[in-house]
Amino acid sequence: MGQTITILGLESSCDDTAAAVVRAGSGAGPETGAEILSSVVEGQVALHAGFGGVVPEIAARAHAERLDLCTEAALAAAGIGLDAIDAVAVTAGPGLIGGVLSGVMFAKGLAAGAALPLIGVNHLAGHALTPRLTDGVAFPYLMLLVSGGHCQFLLVRGADDFTRLGGTIDDAPGEAFDKTAKLLGLPQPGGPAVEAEARTGDPARFAFPRPLLDRAGCDLSFSGLKTALLRARDAVAAPQGGLTRADRADLCAGFQAAVRDVLVEKSRRALALYLALGPADPVFAVAGGVAANASLRAALTDLATGLGVRFLAPPLRLCTDNAAMIAWAGVERFRMGHRDGMDLAARPRWPLDRRSPALNGSGRKGPKS
Ligand code: KG4
Ligand code: ZN
Secondary structure, X not given: OOOEEEEEEEEOOOOEEEEEEEEEEOOOOXXXXXXXXXXXXXXXXXXXXXXXXXXHHHHHHHHHHHHHHHHHHHHHHHOOOHHHOOEEEEEEEOOOHHHHHHHHHHHHHHHHHHOOOEEEEEHHHHHHHHHHHHHOOOOOEEEEEEOXXXXXXXXXXXXXXXXXXXXXOOOOHHHHHHHHHHHOOOOOOHHHHHHHHHOOOOOOOOOOOOOOOOOOOOOEOOHHHHHHHHHHHHHHHHHHOOOOHHHHHXXXXXXXXXXXXXXXXXXXXXXXXXXXXXXXXXXXXXXXXXXXXXXXXXXXXXXXXXXXXXEEOOOHHHHOOOOHHHHHHHHHHHHOOOOEOOOOOOOOOOOOOOOOOOOOOEEOOEEOO
């Protein structure tokens, strides 16, 4: 490889404090090769456990306390010092404003102290550009972001060129999984627990709605499903004084099938819009914690394969919140000549697609776009 650039990435927009070092060729495009030298993620689950959700003030304080230690750990794991870093990339939004501010202020201090360029990164761009870091995917590709805080289809045409084809108008699917688990007395995070129960359940016993399938386009809605689940649970539990193991499994299977069906049908529509562009090597990529769901993954793989599209799911540690994706987005922006000044703002909302109207809804993890 010719000349390389090495970027330190920082992430603190929700409940993970993360720092990572990514090295890549200085030429344009992922084909010049990228390497994750280190990726440190410190979750805050224990800090928020007693509160039933992420407490923004606690999150912000923990980020402020841990960012320097995470950075030190990431540099040590990469085996380099700050002198080997070419720029500091930091999540400047969207997210919980206290956490984003902690990250942006820390990054400014670090960049100013070490005389390094500063690059503000959109957290969603970090997720959306990950397939280029992991698999060297070329533009344009289709991305489905499905996590506890986000749900949107993005047409990715360039490192700074995103078109949102649709997204949730209320809850994110991960949120719906977590609430379902709560309603059924299952542990958090709800996704893996609901998926495990669903394995032995009958998805046809309860008729859950498939929200917004009757509406054209790629928008989604998940809050009604949670209400439907609550009703179904109470209808079964009231006469028999509780739920049996089989009831719980059937409720989970029915709920999971509804989420999957809706995501598959909306993906079909998004893929049609994407394929109309005539991409040479069509790719459909997913990111976010919900992409870990085996039933959803299998259905999306079938859908894509049937249409002659390569389906890509980056490794889970790079699908969920991390700083390697922020460092990589920093690489892309650095190559485009983008630099930010000390006036870089922390933004609670920051839509990737400046042309589409803003989404409604602000989930438990903060604003979604
Ligand atoms: O991307 P992520 O780690 O964090 C953000 O939300 O930003 O995603 C976490 C979400 C949680 O809501 C969790 O319940 C969900 O992803 N999740 C799953 C599965 N594993 C994690 N949902 C469905 N099935 C799974 N296997
Ligand atoms: Zn995220």
